[in-house]
Amino acid sequence: MKLNRPTTLVAELTHRCPLHCPYCSNPLEMTRADEELSTDDWKRVLTQARELGVLQLGLSGGEPLVRKDLEELATHAHDLGLYTTLVTSGLGLTPPRAEKLRHAGLEHVQISLQDSDVETAERIAGATSVKQKQAAVASVRELGFAFTINVVLHRANLDRIGEIIELAASLGADRLELANTQYYGWALANRRALMPTRAQIVAADHVAREAIVRYRGRMQILYVLPDYYEEYPKPCYGGWGKHYLLVMPDGRTLPCHGATHITTLKFDNVRDRSLEWIWAESPAFQAFRGEDWMREPCRSCLRKAIDFGGCRCQAFALTGDATNADPVCTLTPLRGIVDDAVNQEVSPMEYRYRYLTRDAQRP
Amino acid sequence: MPLTSATVPVLWRLARMDFDSVRERHVLLYPEGTVLLNETGAAILELCDGRRSVAEIARILQERYGNDVTADVAEFLSHLAERELVREA
Numbered sequence: 001m002k003l004n005r006p007t008t009l010v011a012e013l014t015h016r017c018p019l020h021c022p023y024c025s026n027p028l029e030m031t032r033a034d035e036e037l038s039t040d041d042w043k044r045v046l047t048q049a050r051e052l053g054v055l056q057l058g059l060s061g062g063e064p065l066v067r068k069d070l071e072e073l074a075t076h077a078h079d080l081g082l083y084t085t086l087v088t089s090g091l092g093l094t095p096p097r098a099e100k101l102r103h104a105g106l107e108h109v110q111i112s113l114q115d116s117d118v119e120t121a122e123r124i125a126g127a128t129s130v131k132q133k134q135a136a137v138a139s140v141r142e143l144g145f146a147f148t149i150n151v152v153l154h155r156a157n158l159d160r161i162g163e164i165i166e167l168a169a170s171l172g173a174d175r176l177e178l179a180n181t182q183y184y185g186w187a188l189a190n191r192r193a194l195m196p197t198r199a200q201i202v203a204a205d206h207v208a209r210e211a212i213v214r215y216r217g218r219m220q221i222l223y224v225l226p227d228y229y230e231e232y233p234k235p236c237y238g239g240w241g242k243h244y245l246l247v248m249p250d251g252r253t254l255p256c257h258g259a260t261h262i263t264t265l266k267f268d269n270v271r272d273r274s275l276e277w278i279w280a281e282s283p284a285f286q287a288f289r290g291e292d293w294m295r296e297p298c299r300s301c302l303r304k305a306i307d308f309g310g311c312r313c314q315a316f317a318l319t320g321d322a323t324n325a326d327p328v329c330t331l332t333p334l335r336g337i338v339d340d341a342v343n344q345e346v347s348p349m350e351y352r353y354r355y356l357t358r359d360a361q362r363p
Numbered sequence: 364m365p366l367t368s369a370t371v372p373v374l375w376r377l378a379r380m381d382f383d384s385v386r387e388r389h390v391l392l393y394p395e396g397t398v399l400l401n402e403t404g405a406a407i408l409e410l411c412d413g414r415r416s417v418a419e420i421a422r423i424l425q426e427r428y429g430n431d432v433t434a435d436v437a438e439f440l441s442h443l444a445e446r447e448l449v450r451e452a
Contacts, residue, residue, distance in 0.1 A: 005386065007397045053385045055397050081381060083392040108377075108394045146377040146394045174377060175394055220447060 003280055005053030010087075010246040010257065011042065013070070014062040015356060018091045020126030021114065022351035023152050023187040023194055026062065027260045030356050031249040039069040041270065043076050045247055048275040050080040054245075057082040059106075062249065065092035071100045078105025085110055085148075090136030091129055098139035108146040110177075111136055116163040120156055126353045141172050150177040153204065153226075154194040156349055161204045165211045169219050176219055178208060180226035183341075184258040184313055186354050192347040201229050228338050232303060233310025233326035240288035240312060245279060253278045255285055258313035262322045288312050288322070297332055298325050366441045368418040368433075372411045373452040380408055393448065403432070407439055413452040 015030035037045070046057065057077050064070055065088055077084045085108040086101065093109075111133060115121035118130045140147050149168045153161065161178065168176040180201075181187050181194050196204075208223040215221055227234050237244040237256050246254045252267040253275065254260065259267065268282040279285055287293065291304060298309040309315075310326020318327045318337050325332040366372070374380070378393035380400070389405035391398040400408070406427075410420040417440060421433040443449040 051385065053383075055381075055383060055390055055392060056395065058395075081384075083379075083381075083397075085395060110394075148394055217447070217450070 004242050006049075006243055006245050006279060007054060008056040008058070008244045009046075009049045009054045010058040010060050010244075011045065011073075012060050012062065012246060012248050012257075013037075013042070013064045013067045013073070014249050016066045017061055017063040017089065017354075018066075018127055019063070019089050019112075019129060020353035020355060021124060021152070021186075022126075022190040022353055023154060023181045024354040025182075025185060025187075025257050026354065027185050028189065029260075030062075032356065036067075036249045037247075037251050037270070039072060041251065042069070042073050045270050045275060046073065046077050046080060046082065048270075049245075050082060052276050052279055055081075055083060057084045058087050059084060060087040063089050063091060065097065071097070071104050074101055074104035074106045083107055088112070088136070089125075089129065090133040092132075093136035093139060095135075095139050098136070098143055098145075102143045102145065106145070108148065109140045110148040110150055111140065113149055113151050113164070113167070115151075115157040116160050116167045117157075124156060124351075126351070137171050146175075147173055148175040148177060149173040150179065152179055152181055153196075154181045155196040155200065155346065156194075158196045158200045158204045162207045162211070165207070165215075165221065169215065173219055175222065177222045177224070179222075179224040182227065182258075184261055184317060186352070188317060189352050191341065192344070193349045193351055195228075195341070195346065196226075197346065198229070198342070201226060227311075227314075227328045228342050230328060231330045233307050233314070233328040235307040236311040236313075239308045241279070241285040242289070245275070245285075247275075253282075255288075256313065258311070258317075259284070261313045262316045264316075264322065293323055295323050295325070297329075301331065303331075366417060366437060366444055368416065368421075368437075370417050370440075371413065371415065371452040372417060372420075372440050372444070372449045373413040374408060374411055375448050375450055378448050380405065391448065398443075398448070403435060404439055407436055411440075411449065 014036055015026055084106050086106055087110045090111040114124040121130055122128055151164055183191050212221045241255045246257050251269040251271045254267055265284045267284050268278045294309055298304050310329055312322045315324045315326050316322035319334055327334040327337045378391055381390055381392055383390045389400040421436040424432045440449055
C-alpha cells in the first residue's frame with residue numbers, strides 16, 4: 001500500500017484557555033504550561049510537516065493567543081508556504097496582535113461563538129467573553145482576513161440556530177461552521193446536559209438546510225449533523241492516518257483530536273521522533289490504517305470504502321474496543337448503546353466546566 | 364452558478380493557487396481545504412482572470428495543446444463551481 005501524504009496539521013499550541021466550554025474537544029487530562037513544546041520545537045515540527053506534504057495548518061489550542069510566540073510561529077508557517085488558520089475564542093485578539101498576525105502572513109481566522117444570546121453564550125463559555133469576541137471580529141474584518149465563525153450546537157442553543165445564522169451574517173463571516181456536539185472527552189462527560197431532543201434536531205435541520213441555500217454565494221454554511229441521529233457513521237478525517245495529524249501541546253502526535261481516548265494506544269512524541277517517522281512508522285498511526293484491522297460487520301460491508309467503519313475513538317469510548325464498528329452504525333448490534341443515549345431522559349443543564357486542573361472552582 | 368460557454372469564471376477570493384514542491388504539482392488552497400490539481404486543471408485556473416469566458420479559455424488551451432478541450436474545461440470548472448471555489452466574475 002502506497003503511503004498517503006498528509007495535507008493538514010493541527011498544532012494545538014496550548015491547553016490554556018480563558019473559556020471553559022463543557023464540550024471542549026481537548027482531553028480531560030490536559031497539559032500544563034511548563035510541559036508545552038518550546039518555540040524551536042514548534043518551528044521544527046512545522047518545517048517537518050511541510051516536508052511531509054502538509055499544506056494546511058491550524059494553529060489551535062486551548063487558546064493559541066496565550067502563546068507569546070504565536071506571531072513568530074505564524075511567520076515561520078508563512079515562510080514555509082503553509083495556508084494557516086488561527087482557531088481562536090477571539091479573547092486576546094487585540095488590534096495590535098491582529099495586525100502583527102496579518103503581517104506575519106496569517107490568512108484565515110476562525111472565531112468561536114457560543115450562542116446568539118449573550119447571557120447563554122457566557123454561561124456556556126463559563127466566562128465573560130462576548131464583548132471581547134465582538135472586538136476581535138471587528139479587527140479580523142478590518143484587516144481582511146478570511147473569516148469563519150464556528151458554533152458548537154447542543155440543547156441550550158439549538159433552538160436559536162436561525163438567530164445564530166443571522167448573527168454570523170451580520171458580523172460579515174465568509175463561512176459559518178455549525179457543528180452539532182460530538183461526544184468525546186469533555187462533551188462525553190457532559191453528554192446528558194448537552195444532548196438535544198429529537199424535536200430540536202429536526203427543527204434545526206430544517207432551518208440549516210434552508211439557510212445554506214439562501215446564503216449560497218454570500219456566506220458558506222457548513223452544517224455538521226449530529227452523528228448519534230444518523231443511520232451510518234461519519235468517515236472520520238477521511239480515514240485513520242490518511243490526510244490529517246495533530247500535535248498536542250506536549251508534543252504527542254495523534255491521527256485525530258479524539259485519539260487520546262483510545263487508552264490502549266501509545267502516541268509518539270515530536271520531542272523524540274521526527275514527524276515523518278511518526279506518520280509512516282509509529283504503531284499508533286498504523287493501528288487502523290487500511291482495512292486489515294476491521295471486524296464484522298465492517299469487514300464484509302460495502303460501506304467500508306465510504307466510512308472506514310466510522311470513528312475509532314467513538315468505538316472505543318462507547319464499546320471498549322476500538323476495532324468494533326462505530327456504534328452509530330445501524331448495521332451493528334452495538335447500535336443499542338447510541339439509541340439508549342438518544343432516548344434517555346434529559347437531565348438539567350448542570351455543566352462540568354473545562355478546567356486545566358482538577359481542583360479548580362466552577363464559575 | 365450554472366456554467367455556460369459565456370460565463371466568465373473567477374477563483375473564489377479566499378482561494379489561491381500554489382505550487383507544492385513536495386508533491387511537485389499545483390494545489391488550490393482555501394480556508395480548511397486543499398485540492399490537488401493536475402496540469403490541465405492548473406492551466407485552466409491560470410486562465411481564469413475574471414475577464415476571459417469559458418469559451419475563450421477553452422480556445423486558448425486548444426491552441427496550446429492542439430486538441431479540443433472544451434468538454435474538459437467545462438467539466439472541471441463546473442465541478443469547482445459546484446463547490447463554490449469558482450464563481451462568476
